[in-house]
Amino acid sequence: MDTKLLFVCLGNICRSPAAQGIMEHLLKERDMDGCVQVDSAGTYGGHQGELPDSRMRAHAAKRGVNLTHRSRKVSSSDFENFDMIIAMDDRNFHDLMDLAPDPESQDKIYRMTDFSDNPVFDHVPDPYYTGAEGFELVLDMLEDACGGLLGELIKKG
Ligand code: 4NP
Numbered sequence: 435m436d437t438k439l440l441f442v443c444l445g446n447i448c449r450s451p452a453a454q455g456i457m458e459h460l461l462k463e464r465d466m467d468g469c470v471q472v473d474s475a476g477t478y479g480g481h482q483g484e485l486p487d488s489r490m491r492a493h494a495a496k497r498g499v500n501l502t503h504r505s506r507k508v509s510s511s512d513f514e515n516f517d518m519i520i521a522m523d524d525r526n527f528h529d530l531m532d533l534a535p536d537p538e539s540q541d542k543i544y545r546m547t548d549f550s551d552n553p554v555f556d557h558v559p560d561p562y563y564t565g566a567e568g569f570e571l572v573l574d575m576l577e578d579a580c581g582g583l584l585g586e587l588i589k590k591g
Pocket of ligand 1: 449450561
């Protein structure tokens, strides 16, 4: 298996870097870090170069996940370089569909909640204007969906 995953949200400072960190953590736990490459990006470039939001870093660290990604904007070359491009919500999904250069690229776009074992919502809600419970909800949803996605990748081989 040599799969390249790109998680995408709006700012690339809350949901998608957390998804990246959780997936990297799961891969390491299973000694699979060489098998899957993981990155994240945002459809909005306003936080370019920034570490993830300090609240998200603090909540993730309590679960043993350190977030060190630097925010970057999605680029058209991402559609060539990645096998699966995974959107956190409908807005991210439709923005990616509009950015995709061709139908083959559009076929690479998924919704994070497609992989949830225990679906709570049909999207991963933006926690930016919420309190601690919003960040915990996002991390619970991402742990569940990353586990489901990794299970699918292992099944496919
Ligand atoms: P994210 O959260 O898309 O999960 O990284 C957000 C971060 C920043 C903004 C919006 C959402 N913002 O508008 O600055």
